[in-house]
Amino acid sequence: MSAHMYGLLAEFPNADALCAAAKQAREHGYTRAEAYSPFSIEGLDEVLGSVPDRVAFWTLVGGLLGGAGTYFLQWYAAVVDYPINVGGRPLHSWPAFIPATFEITILGAAVAAVLAMLIQNGLPRLYHPLFEVAEFELASRNRFFLCLPAHDPVFAPGPARALLEDLQPMLLREVPG
Structure with a gap:
């Protein structure tokens, strides 16, 4: 893990591709993967293993x-x-x-x-490392992102990059920490 790396960010063209990518990440042991989309996606919480809210x-x-x-x-x-x-x-x-x-x-x-x-x-959050990726501003408009954070126990830069590349994202960026 790079000392100054938040994680890897992949961009997908639609909600179905994001769900499929999140499912693959979960099957490979990623328990802290983060998904970002312009609208709520049914079933994505279960795929990511999110805890129920209180x-x-x-x-x-x-x-x-x-x-x-x-x-x-x-x-x-x-x-x-x-x-x-x-x-x-x-x-x-x-x-x-x-x-x-x-x-x-x-x-x-x-x-x-x-x-x-x-x-x-976790609000109000005035800064997040994902804000350093210029394309991430599209997450609130029309794009779907999956981030594999470096603080995930199974994260290793090489295998994480290979996993995301196999999913054929539109964009793959290293997020500076």
Whole structure:
């Protein structure tokens, strides 16, 4: 592995060719291959062996914490800290606590979902070594790329280059690290 190499980047003409290339890379033991395309490709996550995301879990946690925290705050203020008898109503008048609890539950879930998504995606990322490859800007328009990163346990420059050349990519570039 070159000390200043991020990996090898191959460009493919369409989504089917990218999926086939990703499948070949996976069959050759590459567990950290990265695919880039202008749109979501069904089944590509499974081919690459991506881990399931945890955004839904953290959204639930954020909503539960927001709702429980808001309800507790209202209960504590009305019952323990500053009880006021208004018109003979009970101090723990739960129907009055529901609107604020609902709103903060939704807010907590939304904030947690956005934060979980950003953390899982590694964002904000202002720089990535792939930005050094001029053709990579087409990944957001109409091209499909597969990168075999040098930090993959089975990566070796010669065999990785041979594997990608056998897949007949439109372009094959070494990505500087």
